[in-house]
Amino acid sequence: MAGIYVHIPFCRRRCNYCDFYFTTDRKLIEPFLAALKQELESKAPLLANERIDTIYFGGGTPSLLTFSQIRQTLDEITRLYDIESDVEITLEANPEDCSDEFWRTIHELEINRLSLGLQSFHDEKLNHLQRKHKAGKSFEVAEKAVTEVKNVSFDLIFGTEGETLELWQKDIEHALSFSPQHISPYSLTLEKGTPFFRMVERGKKHPPNNNLQEAMFLDAIATFKKNGYEHYEVSNFARPGFRSKHNVNCWKRHPYLGFGPGAHSFYHVAEKQFREANLKNIKHYIASPSKALDFKEELSDKEILNEQILLGLRQDCGLNMDVLKKRCKFAGSEPIERQSKLEELHSLNLITFTHKSICLTEKGFTLADSVAEELFV
Ligand code: SF4
Structure with a gap:
């Protein structure tokens, strides 16, 4: 079994802590999709003998794509790869994109797993992170998601400036009130090159408090377990039967191919194992995806x-x-x-x-x- 990861490198704006690769120049979406098609075609021989049981649209912000853009990409994947009938198809989404059209897209394209970037149910936290949505939207979308989709994951962040253990416990409580199938809590980290990093350097923001973050994480583990979630990987909790197939396959070192700028791949050729990654550069990628390789190495x-x-x-x-x-x-x-x-x-x-x-x-x-x-x- 093998997986396919598609990196959609577009965002409406930059969240100040984020070091994922993306651009806000959405005029590049169509040329990117044309290059993606080429890359899907050229790499297909690497998984010629494998059946695909997971497809993952990550980002960036995959929920920025329209119905027809996602459909075309899925059609292309289905044409080129051997897809299992019960394939897990995950799409990452930001709350501000969850319009009526978005929910139609999810149903009509049979996307069976939704990973929601809620991050918090509190305005002050969302403001600190410079997220686009407000707390009210987190509640509205969380409610809609769990009624519309059978397998929903919430991303939550803890350890933002001024956040107390009590505030984090409230976020956990709100998340649990919707009974999502999966929850991924992440501690806020200080990544070089981000606006948050520069603000800390200039003394305009405080760095995360590691001791408090540890207490928050241990509290989350205890509460999620008490509520029936399995702690199956460092930052991942699932109700029985709802572990992320895609991530589990990666951790078990099953092959996967990553598409798009910055995406990583792991595959076998004969007895040898390879890892490779694309350059984090959308312009190079659009010009020629096959030449936009950052590195390729055979593992010792x-x-x-x-x-x-x-x-x-x-x-x-x-x-x-x-x-x-x-x-x-x-x-x-x-x-x-x-x-x-x-x-x-x-x-x-x-x-x-x-x-x-x-x-x-x-x-x-x-x-x-x-x-x-x-x-x-
Ligand atoms: S956190 Fe998500 S939405 Fe925000 S800039 Fe990063 S990839 Fe984009």
């Missing part, structure tokens, strides 16, 4: 092992002991039973052991990447 055995460690640990199934045994053999180090590093992580309450794997504790989830780095080859 060491890189494959480190990916397995990182991606395994991030999931609730944990890092399989067999991968760890392979790691110890590869590194010529002590057998895992005698690894003092593991004992140390365990004594710090960052990992637990099951008979088949090593899993992160709740505290471990707050430091997932650092714990993985400790175990890298």
Whole structure:
């Protein structure tokens, strides 16, 4: 099984914290779609022997596309790739785009999973983030989404300036009142090159408070679990049966192809594994998508092992002991039973052991990447 990711690199305006690749020049949408068609065609041989079980429209803002623009792209994917009958089709949407036409598009194109960028149900938080929509719109769209679509995910952000634990708990409460199938809470991070980063540098905004963010995250884990959600990856919670198939496939290192500027791909050719990424440049992409490659690399055995460690640990199934045994053999180090590093992580309450794997504790989830780095080859 394999996935297709389509990056729609357009936004109405910039949210100040965001470092995803996008442009606000919407005149480029049609030329972009023409280039996308070429790229879909030229990469199809890479997944010639695979069946596609997930298609993901991410961004940017996919909900800026019209019905016919999404339909044409889906038609092209269906023409070129071998699609499973129960394919998961996800579309990311911003609340301000959820018009009557948008809901018609979702139904008529049989988009069966919606990922909503709500971020908050409070105006002051949305203002801090410079999101376009207001809290009233978050409520209205959340309600409509869960009645119109069977599989809905809410994105929420925590740790904005001036936000208290109580305010975050209110956001969680509001989100849960709609019983979405999936929730992804993210801590606000300070990314270089963003307006937020520059404002912090100039002393006009405060950087996120890490201790408070950790408390908010632990609170979210406890509340979502209490309400029947499975914490199946660092920032992802789902009701049973509603994990994001697309993301799970990526974490399990199934192949996927990414299309559009900045998109990443992972695929196999014979016994070899490759990762590649497109340049984050819409003009180069439109001029020639096949020449707009940023990098392409064949993964070494060491890189494959480190990916397995990182991606395994991030999931609730944990890092399989067999991968760890392979790691110890590869590194010529002590057998895992005698690894003092593991004992140390365990004594710090960052990992637990099951008979088949090593899993992160709740505290471990707050430091997932650092714990993985400790175990890298
Ligand atoms: S957060 Fe989303 S809507 Fe805002 S600029 Fe980034 S990609 Fe666009």
